[in-house]
Amino acid sequence: MREIAFGALFSLVVALTAFLTAAWPVPGRPVASYFPPETPASQIFLAISHAGGRLLEAGGDPSLIISLGTGPGYVAALYRAGAWFVVDASFARLCLAESGLAYR
Amino acid sequence: MTDVQQLRTRFAYVLIAVLWANSVLLSIAGNATGTDKASLFTTCGMALAALATTVWWVFGTHWITRQVSSIATIGQVMLLVYVFARHPYQADIHMYFFAMLAVLSGWLDWRIFLPAAFAIVAHHAVLNIVHHVGVFPDGGDVDRVLLHATIVFVQAIALSWAVAHLRRTLETSENARDAATTAKLAAEQARQEVATNTEQARSERQAVLLEVADDFERKIAGIARDVIVSVQTLRSASQQMTVGATEVAERSDAAYLSSHQTSSNVIAVTQATTELAASIGEIDRQVSETARIVVSTTTKAGTVLETVSQLSRKADDIGNIVGLISTIASQTNLLALNASIEAARFGQSGSGFAVVAQEVKALANQTSRATEDIQSQIEAIRTSSDDAIRAIDAMYTSIGSLNQVSAAVATVVEQQSAATIGIAHNIDAAAKETVTAASNIEIVSKVAAEAGEAASYVAQSADRLAEQSAQLDTEVAQFLGRIRAA
Numbered sequence: 001m002r003e004i005a006f007g008a009l010f011s012l013v014v015a016l017t018a019f020l021t022a023a024w025p026v027p028g029r030p031v032a033s034y035f036p037p038e039t040p041a042s043q044i045f046l047a048i049s050h051a052g053g054r055l056l057e058a059g060g061d062p063s064l065i066i067s068l069g070t071g072p073g074y075v076a077a078l079y080r081a082g083a084w085f086v087v088d089a090s091f092a093r094l095c096l097a098e099s100g101l102a103y104r
Numbered sequence: 105m106t107d108v109q110q111l112r113t114r115f116a117y118v119l120i121a122v123l124w125a126n127s128v129l130l131s132i133a134g135n136a137t138g139t140d141k142a143s144l145f146t147t148c149g150m151a152l153a154a155l156a157t158t159v160w161w162v163f164g165t166h167w168i169t170r171q172v173s174s175i176a177t178i179g180q181v182m183l184l185v186y187v188f189a190r191h192p193y194q195a196d197i198h199m200y201f202f203a204m205l206a207v208l209s210g211w212l213d214w215r216i217f218l219p220a221a222f223a224i225v226a227h228h229a230v231l232n233i234v235h236h237v238g239v240f241p242d243g244g245d246v247d248r249v250l251l252h253a254t255i256v257f258v259q260a261i262a263l264s265w266a267v268a269h270l271r272r273t274l275e276t277s278e279n280a281r282d283a284a285t286t287a288k289l290a291a292e293q294a295r296q297e298v299a300t301n302t303e304q305a306r307s308e309r310q311a312v313l314l315e316v317a318d319d320f321e322r323k324i325a326g327i328a329r330d331v332i333v334s335v336q337t338l339r340s341a342s343q344q345m346t347v348g349a350t351e352v353a354e355r356s357d358a359a360y361l362s363s364h365q366t367s368s369n370v371i372a373v374t375q376a377t378t379e380l381a382a383s384i385g386e387i388d389r390q391v392s393e394t395a396r397i398v399v400s401t402t403t404k405a406g407t408v409l410e411t412v413s414q415l416s417r418k419a420d421d422i423g424n425i426v427g428l429i430s431t432i433a434s435q436t437n438l439l440a441l442n443a444s445i446e447a448a449r450f451g452q453s454g455s456g457f458a459v460v461a462q463e464v465k466a467l468a469n470q471t472s473r474a475t476e477d478i479q480s481q482i483e484a485i486r487t488s489s490d491d492a493i494r495a496i497d498a499m500y501t502s503i504g505s506l507n508q509v510s511a512a513v514a515t516v517v518e519q520q521s522a523a524t525i526g527i528a529h530n531i532d533a534a535a536k537e538t539v540t541a542a543s544n545i546e547i548v549s550k551v552a553a554e555a556g557e558a559a560s561y562v563a564q565s566a567d568r569l570a571e572q573s574a575q576l577d578t579e580v581a582q583f584l585g586r587i588r589a590a
Contacts, residue, residue, distance in 0.1 A: 008218075008223075018183055
């Protein structure tokens with residue numbers, strides 16, 4: 001039982017790792033960034049702009065933003081601007097659907 | 105190491121190779137599909153392979169290694185499915201899950217299939233919701249997820265059963281083989297123990313025989329030395345016995361002669377003793393006669409003494425009478441004087457009378473002189489009587505002493521007679537003992553002769569014993585040689 005419990009936990013870790021790997025943002029492709037909810041939309045837009053990106057879509061919830069950055073340090077710049085996490089935009093489909101937006 | 109462990113050890117190399125091969129496959133597939141995360145997938149696949157390799161390096165085939173490597177393999181398949189996202193072969197790549205599950209059966213551990221199946225199902229379920237492109241190219245479908253999950257669990261259960269059964273079969277076979285091996289080893293050990301015990305018994309027997317031989321040789325050698333010493337002692341003793349017997353014989357002859365001489369001397373002594381006894385008897389008789397004579401002399405002396413005493417008393421009586429006569433003569437003389445005076449006064453008429461008076465006076469004087477002579481003779485007699493009395497007293501005393509001496513002599517003679525009788529008895533006993541001693545000496549002489557012969561026999565026996573001892577020593581040496589060679 002101990003072995004099975006350990007295997008199950010490690011399976012979750014590996015599955016999560018695989019998921020994160022798949023969701024890892026790719027330079028040159030749209031990314032979905034999630035900021036703290038209290039962050040003003042203007043600050044988020046300003047951060048994207050300073051990072052060299054451009055806004056693609058924004059839903060009713062301003063904390064979830066789809067953007068596209070061309071520079072190699074774009075994702076890192078978003079994290080420095082206060083983003084909680086940045087993933088491939090395709091993985092934000094469910095979130096966008098729930099927020100009333102569609103990812104193109 | 106058991107068979108299961110050996111299989112797992114060998115399978116570990118296979119699975120590590122498969123993990124690194126999957127990493128290569130991820131790289132190839134990433135390049136082939138043109139995905140923009142090819143390097144990331146390849147890196148993740150290599151990271152999973154490195155993690156499994158490290159855990160295997162640290163823990164060997166421990167269950168942690170089995171779980172980690174199994175999930176890492178499934179994780180690589182997940183990545184491979186990602187790599188084939190939106191590719192027509194993506195659905196076919198799912199079969200690689202089944203292939204890897206089948207490969208993982210090489211661990212012979214049913215416990216890895218449940219977590220692996222759980223990982224696969226969770227992966228499909230989550231991605232079907234979040235990012236269905238990652239698992240199903242045609243879009244998310246819960247039914248497909250359930251179908252895949254069912255298939256995966258069926259395969260996992262089948263593999264678990266097969267692996268568990270295979271493992272039990274292997275363990276049973278191994279146990280049987282171990283039992284057979286153990287039995288074989290036990291038989292071999294028993295055979296070796298038997299051989300060892302046989303060899304040990306042979307060695308112990310040899311050691312015991314050698315020890316017995318050494319002990320026997322030591323004791324026999326000691327006994328042989330003692331026998332040799334005893335034989336030498338016996339020989340010298342027999343020689344001494346021979347010498348002693350000879351000397352005893354010589355001394356016996358001399359003693360026999362001495363005994364005969366002693367017997368003769370004893371007989372002579374006996375005769376002398378008899379004569380001595382006779383002499384002593386004569387002495388006794390003479391002493392008795394002397395005593396009797398002494399007694400008689402004493403009696404006679406007493407009689408003489410009495411006679412002399414009476415003679416002395418008679419002399420006194422005579423002296424008294426003589427004194428009376430002397431007194432009478434004095435009176436007569438005095439009367440004659442008075443008569444002369446009277447005659448003178450009568451003148452011539454008184455002349456005759458005067459003459460008679462003269463005559464009477466002369467007679468009176470003669471009587472007085474005679475009386476004095478008699479008185480002197482009586483004194484001489486008295487003196488002689490006193491001398492005779494003193495002589496008789498001295499003689500009486502001498503006779504008393506003589507009587508005492510005679511009594512003492514008689515006593516001594518009696519004692520001497522008794523001693524002579526004792527001497528006679530002792531000499532008689534000595535004569536008898538001398539005769540007995542002579543007989544014994546004769547016997548001793550014979551015994552000494554026999555002892556001399558016996559000593560000769562002993563010397564001969566000692567020589568034979570020495571020869572037999574030497575022969576025994578030779579036989580013992582040969583016997584010990586055979587024992588030590590056995």
